[in-house]
Amino acid sequence: MTTPVPTTSTTAAGDARIGVYVCRCGLNIAQTVDCDAVAAAMAKQPDVAVAKSIGYACSEPGQREIREEIETLGLNRVVIGSCSPRLHEPTFRQMLAAAGLNPYLLEMANLREQCSWVHMQNREGATAKARDLVKMAVARSRRLQPLDEARLPMTQRALVIGGGVAGIQAALDMADNGYEVVMVERQPSIGGVMAQLDKTFPTMDCSI
Amino acid sequence: MTDAGRHPRITIHTLSDVLEIKGNVGNFDVQIVKKARYVDEKACTACGDCAKVCPVVRPDEFNLGLSSRRAIYSPFPQAVPSAYVLNPHECLGNNPVVCSKCLEACEKKCIDFHMSDQTLNERVGTIVVATGLAPHDPRVLDEYGYTRYENVLTSLEFERLVNAGGPTQGHLLRPTDRQQPKSVGFIQCVGSRSARRGKAYCSNICCMNTIKSTLVLKEHYPDMAVKVFYIDIRAFGKGFEDLYTRSRRQGVHYVRGLPGHVEELPDGRLRVAVENASGGTLDYYELDMLVLAIGIEPAAGTHKLQEMLGLQLTSDGFFLEAHPKLQPVDAATRGVFYAGCAEGPKDIKESVTQASAAAVRAIRLMQSNTIAAEAITSEIDPELCKACGKCAQVCPYHAITVDPKKKTPAQVVTAACSGCGTCAAECAFGAITMNHFTDRQIVDQIDAMLEDRPSEKILTFACNWCSYAGADYAGVSRLQYPPNARLIRTMCSGRVDEQFIWHGFKKGAPVILVSGCHIGDCHYINANHWTVKRVEKVRQKMEKRGLRPERLQLEWISAAEGVRFAEVMTRMEQLRRTVTDKEIAETIDLLEK
Numbered sequence: 001m002t003t004p005v006p007t008t009s010t011t012a013a014g015d016a017r018i019g020v021y022v023c024r025c026g027l028n029i030a031q032t033v034d035c036d037a038v039a040a041a042m043a044k045q046p047d048v049a050v051a052k053s054i055g056y057a058c059s060e061p062g063q064r065e066i067r068e069e070i071e072t073l074g075l076n077r078v079v080i081g082s083c084s085p086r087l088h089e090p091t092f093r094q095m096l097a098a099a100g101l102n103p104y105l106l107e108m109a110n111l112r113e114q115c116s117w118v119h120m121q122n123r124e125g126a127t128a129k130a131r132d133l134v135k136m137a138v139a140r141s142r143r144l145q146p147l148d149e150a151r152l153p154m155t156q157r158a159l160v161i162g163g164g165v166a167g168i169q170a171a172l173d174m175a176d177n178g179y180e181v182v183m184v185e186r187q188p189s190i191g192g193v194m195a196q197l198d199k200t201f202p203t204m205d206c207s208i
Numbered sequence: 209m210t211d212a213g214r215h216p217r218i219t220i221h222t223l224s225d226v227l228e229i230k231g232n233v234g235n236f237d238v239q240i241v242k243k244a245r246y247v248d249e250k251a252c253t254a255c256g257d258c259a260k261v262c263p264v265v266r267p268d269e270f271n272l273g274l275s276s277r278r279a280i281y282s283p284f285p286q287a288v289p290s291a292y293v294l295n296p297h298e299c300l301g302n303n304p305v306v307c308s309k310c311l312e313a314c315e316k317k318c319i320d321f322h323m324s325d326q327t328l329n330e331r332v333g334t335i336v337v338a339t340g341l342a343p344h345d346p347r348v349l350d351e352y353g354y355t356r357y358e359n360v361l362t363s364l365e366f367e368r369l370v371n372a373g374g375p376t377q378g379h380l381l382r383p384t385d386r387q388q389p390k391s392v393g394f395i396q397c398v399g400s401r402s403a404r405r406g407k408a409y410c411s412n413i414c415c416m417n418t419i420k421s422t423l424v425l426k427e428h429y430p431d432m433a434v435k436v437f438y439i440d441i442r443a444f445g446k447g448f449e450d451l452y453t454r455s456r457r458q459g460v461h462y463v464r465g466l467p468g469h470v471e472e473l474p475d476g477r478l479r480v481a482v483e484n485a486s487g488g489t490l491d492y493y494e495l496d497m498l499v500l501a502i503g504i505e506p507a508a509g510t511h512k513l514q515e516m517l518g519l520q521l522t523s524d525g526f527f528l529e530a531h532p533k534l535q536p537v538d539a540a541t542r543g544v545f546y547a548g549c550a551e552g553p554k555d556i557k558e559s560v561t562q563a564s565a566a567a568v569r570a571i572r573l574m575q576s577n578t579i580a581a582e583a584i585t586s587e588i589d590p591e592l593c594k595a596c597g598k599c600a601q602v603c604p605y606h607a608i609t610v611d612p613k614k615k616t617p618a619q620v621v622t623a624a625c626s627g628c629g630t631c632a633a634e635c636a637f638g639a640i641t642m643n644h645f646t647d648r649q650i651v652d653q654i655d656a657m658l659e660d661r662p663s664e665k666i667l668t669f670a671c672n673w674c675s676y677a678g679a680d681y682a683g684v685s686r687l688q689y690p691p692n693a694r695l696i697r698t699m700c701s702g703r704v705d706e707q708f709i710w711h712g713f714k715k716g717a718p719v720i721l722v723s724g725c726h727i728g729d730c731h732y733i734n735a736n737h738w739t740v741k742r743v744e745k746v747r748q749k750m751e752k753r754g755l756r757p758e759r760l761q762l763e764w765i766s767a768a769e770g771v772r773f774a775e776v777m778t779r780m781e782q783l784r785r786t787v788t789d790k791e792i793a794e795t796i797d798l799l800e801k
Contacts, residue, residue, distance in 0.1 A: 084680045085697070086672075087531065104583065104644060113683030114695060118774070125691035132657055132665070132694050139656035143649040149580040152623055154234040155333035156574045161226055161513065165556055166548025166563040167338035168212045173567035174336075175217040179574055182330050183212070183220045184240055186509075189287035190220060191209050192340050196270065196364060198371040198378075200556055201420040202447035207556070208209060208286045 016142045019075040020051035020134060021066055023058075023082035025112055032116035032123055033130040038081065041131050045138050049073050057082050063095045070099040077141040081109040081134040102146030109137040157182065164192020213288035221328065222289065225509075229335070229516045232626065233543025234579045236335060240328040246294035247280070248318035254282055254290040258310035258319060264298050268375070271368045275375030280310050280319070285373055294319065333579075334543045334570040335517070337527060338563065339509060341549035344399030344406060344502040351405065352395055352500055357472045358383040360498045363394075363417060370424055380425070382497055384476035389496030391433035392425060393480060394418045395467060400503035401439060409524050411503035412553040415442045418501050419455045426458040435461045435493060437482055445555070463491065470498065504553035517541055518731045520674065522768045526552045532684075537566040540673055540731070540767070545569050584627035584644045584699060586620050592639035593617035599631035599640060602702075604733035628732035629703030633742065645698050647705065654712050657694045662716030663792055666693040666780050669708070671701045671736075674725035674766050681770035682777075689777035692784060693721070700724065702735035709746050709760060714799040718787035719759045721780055726764040736764075755795055759787060 020042040024030035035053035042051035050073055056062045057080050069075060078101070080092055085108040093103035111130050119126035156179055160171045163185030171181045183190070194200075197207040212218050223243040230237045247258075262278035270284045279298035282290065300307040311319050343364055346354040354360045359382055361369070372378035382389045396414060399406030415438070422434050441462065443452040456462060469481040473494065480493045506525040514521055519539050520528040527546050530538040537545050545566035548559040573579060588599070588608075597612040607624035608631060610616065618639075620631075632642035641647075657665060670676040676697050682689070698704060701724025712720050722743055730736040740762065747757035761783070763776050 084683070086677060086680055087534070110680070110695070113680040115683075115691070117683040117686055118689055119691040120686070120688060122691055129691045129694065135659075136653040136656045136694065136696070139652040140649045143646065143652055145643070145646075147583040147643055149583040150622065151578040152234050152581040154574060154577050154579040155236075155331050156577060157330075157332045158334045158336060158570050158574065159226075159236065159238055159330065159332040160336045160338055162338035162340050162507075162548070162550065163212075163220065163222070164338060164340040164548060164559075166340070166550070166559040166566075167336065168209060169560045169563035170336045170338060170545075170547045170567045170570075171212055171218050172215065173564050174571060174574075175212075175215045177567075177571055179217065179571065181215075181218045182238075182240075182332060183218060184224045184226055185220065185222045186225055187283065188222050188245070188293040189283040189289070190212060190222065191284075191286070191288065193343070193364075194556060195209070195284065195286070196272075196367055196371075198367045198374075199420060199424055201416045202445065202451055202557075204420065204423065 016047040016077050017049040017073065017075050018047050018077040018079060018138055018141055019066065019069055019073065020048055020079045020138060021057050021081070022051070022053040022130075022134065023062070023080060023111070024053055024055055025082060026056065029082070029111050029116040032120055032126045033111055034123070034127045037127060038130050038134055042134055042138060045135065047142055048138060049075055058088050058091055067095060067099040070096070070101060076101065077105050077107070077144060079107050079109065079134065079137045079141050081111045081130065081137065083112040084110050084114070104147040105141070105144050107137045107141040107144060109133040156180070159184065162192070163187075163190030165194040167192070209286065209288045220289065223293070226513070226516070227327070233573065234333050236332050236543070238330045238332060240330060242326045242328055244296070244323040244325050245291065246296060246320060246323050247292045248320065249289050249291040251316050251318035252291035253316060254292060255315075256282070256292075257313045257315065258292060261309040261313045263307065263309065264300060266295070266298050271375045272362075272365050274365060274368055291318075333574050334545065336545050336547050336563075336566050336570060337513065337517075337519075337539070337550050338547040338566075339507045339513065339550040341504045341553070342507050344411075344505055346398055346500050346502055349399075349405055352398070352467065352470045352498065353472065353478075354500060357470070357478060359472075359476055359478060359496065360470070360500065362500050362502045363414070363421070364502065366421060366499045370421070370428075380429070382476070388429070389432070391435070391495045392497045392499060393435040393437060393478075393493060393495040394421065394499045394501055396436065396438040396501045397466065398500040398502050399505070407503060407505065407524065409553070410442065413555045414501040414503060416445070416448055416451070416555065418499075419443065419451050421499070422455045422460040423451065423458070426455070426460065433461070434459070435463055435495065437463050437466055437480070439464070439466060445557070504549055507550065510550070515728055517544055518729075518733065519544065520677075520729065520767045522552070524552070526550065528768055537562055537569055540677075543570075543573060581623060582625065582627050584642075585622050585625040586627070586629065586631050587641045587643060588618050588620055589639045589641070590617035592637050594637050594639070596636070598634050598636065602630045602634045602735075602738050604628065604630070604735050626732055628700035628735040629698060630700065630732070630735045630738050633703050633705040634738065642703060645703055647707070650696060650698070650705075650708055651711055653696050654708065654715060658712070658715040658717060663718050663787070663789055664692055665717065666719055666721060666784055667712045667717040668693045668695045668721040668780075669701065669704045669723065670695045670697055671724040671731070672697055672699045673731040674729060675701070675723035675763070675773065677767035678765040678769045678773040681767060682773045683770075685770045687770055687774040689774040690781040692781050693777055700730070700732045700735045701739040702732060704739065704742070706742055706746055710799060713755070713759075713795050716792050716796060718792055719761065719780060719784045721761045721763060721776070723763045723765050723776070726766055729766060753798060755798070756791075758783065
């Protein structure tokens with residue numbers, strides 16, 4: 001047994017005002033998942049101030065709507081059921097920051113890559129799963145805490161591994177922009193495979 | 209090449225290899241081994257006097273063994289740096305000291321037999337991985353007689369033969385009789401587009417490279433009979449179709465079909481049997497020379513670099529980008545970028561485009577002298593910490609300091625913490641909070657999932673970098689699988705606390721899956737080793753308590769293994785169906801005692 005499960009709230013739960021937005025992503029999500037039903041179920045969850053489906057959450061009108069509601073409804077947590085957080089988490093974190101909320105008060109539920117696109121023949125099963133995924137995100141969002149990103153020093157030098165045509169081009173572009181570049185090449189000369197070629201397409205000129 | 213060599217801000221280390229990389233974006237500490245050149249790089253004027261007197265003759269690698277060089281040599285005339293290099297394994301003068309002819313011949317005195325390998329340490333903020341490619345080795349399958357017939361060449365050897373700077377000064381000569389061939393055939397897709405014979409993927413450049421070669425031949429030898437044996441001609445780039453048309457207009461004969469058989473005739477010519485797919489006939493051709501359009505494979509050392517930097521590979525073995533459309537040159541590891549064939553087969557134009565993109569992505573981070581640190585880090589409550597030292601032991605980054613003897617509570621060096629959460633999972637006293645992935649947050653997710661109809665659901669933990677990304681890849685590929693799993697994302701599988709698993713079973717989970725990166729691929733160096741140990745430990749405890757240990761599964765799924773993710777999901781669903789309501793009720797009873 002390791003960490004005992006906390007039984008009492010150690011966070012600001014209870015004060016949470018959660019906005020839940022279920023993105024239809026055109027039809028990418030909506031053709032498999034009943035987004036309105038998911039939103040309606042979330043509206044009944046504790047601490048949820050607003051729950052609705054939305055055409056494209058990532059679009060400018062979509063983001064504007066959420067930003068405005070953060071202000072008018074006093075939301076302090078945002079849950080977005082949409083594509084993978086690996087795609088749009090940075091987008092929505094910026095949106096929160098623009099609305100004056102800490103970006104880490106965002107939680108996403110993956111309703112596209114991990115739901116609508118992989119259960120296309122099972123609307124009922126996909127909708128049930130989507131409901132759970134958003135509900136889990138709502139539960140997690142209650143416990144989210146604002147986080148600060150400290151600044152660390154950035155060494156303004158780059159390493160290029162490989163001295164073929166790609167490595168040379170990357171090194172030149174960075175060096176011409178004023179950055180120091182260290183290039184590492186295994187062979188006794190840079191040039192790579194390109195240097196061995198005669199003429200190159202489509203210009204039919206020499207490679208070196 | 210010379211621009212890079214002369215650039216005041218570019219330091220080139222040749223004969224060098226990256227030995228170790230530590231640290232993170234902004235501050236990578238790189239250890240480089242620079243092998244001895246035995247020639248002073250700066251003093252050497254490349255006069256060549258040393259090579260003239262060197263008695264050792266060896267095959268020239270740059271010309272792929274089609275010509276010879278000495279033990280002290282210039283790699284090729286336009287080499288950067290231009291300095292000569294001495295191969296100590298070939299040289300007679302190094303040990304035993306019997307020759308030393310080059311030493312005497314060198315006026316500048318730049319040869320030094322006592323030079324030794326150097327270890328260099330460099331600190332950099334960003335890294336561009338441009339490790340290139342390995343040409344397909346046709347000896348492995350030898351289907352077209354490459355090892356048996358001298359007049360069968362690879363496309364790279366052909367390049368050297370038609371190159372003005374090559375071993376024949378650009379005159380195409382047949383290896384067996386050193387006569388100009390009257391007919392040349394090109395065989396496409398050697399090592400490509402066949403999982404059975406080499407690699408399943410298309411190597412991208414071979415069609416156009418062959419078309420280019422046919423044009424070079426037709427320009428120099430208008431009467432030469434040139435044939436190309438192909439499956440498809442992929443001439444999709446700008447200006448490519450024009451070249452293909454030009455090649456056909458100039459009389460190059462394109463035959464749709466790959467040869468089934470090649471045999472050598474007594475005069476050194478090659479008899480090729482081809483099933484012509486356009487005409488449906490079996491054709492035979494007698495050709496003076498055959499050129500194999502060999503494919504592109506991942507470079508040697510790809511795996512080593514992958515492990516060093518915690519990168520991911522595609523199933524083809526090339527580096528995997530963070531997102532195929534929106535972050536095509538970014539690695540999932542922040543501060544690391546890809547350029548050229550390291551990321552996949554591509555031509556020069558694409559390599560250059562990608563390299564410029566990688567440079568700009570790196571500059572985007574480097575333009576400020578500070579960078580936002582990882583906010584998702586762990587914290588230790590000194591009141592609860594018993595200074596046992598476990599957290600420091602499991603931390604892959606040595607980011608925790610603790611003195612178990614003096615009982616000083618553990619402390620996290622936030623700048624060094626990467627946020628895997630292994631420490632929090634291993635702490636027996638609940639003293640560690642993993643920010644953004646706290647116990648409370650994850651337990652609440654489990655509760656929300658299992659609140660209703662828990663017996664229908666598969667509790668799945670997925671790490672952000674591999675298995676969660678693999679699930680996304682299954683989605684992008686539209687692979688269909690049963691909808692019973694509910695994923696909980698953690699940064700690393702090392703975060704999955706034993707307690708989460710017991711809690712899941714207590715709340716009625718029929719089966720639980722813990723998934724992460726393959727061993728060796730962990731984004732947090734080796735944190736997933738602790739995942740294995742922990743899951744094993746829990747399974748042993750399950751067995752002791754009379755629970756079926758197979759209800760807890762551990763799977764490694766990489767970011768590129770969408771198919772595998774879907775298969776695992778299907779398998780988990782089959783496993784779930786073996787767990788009865790009675791079994792679940794008994795488990796709950798047992799765990800609540």
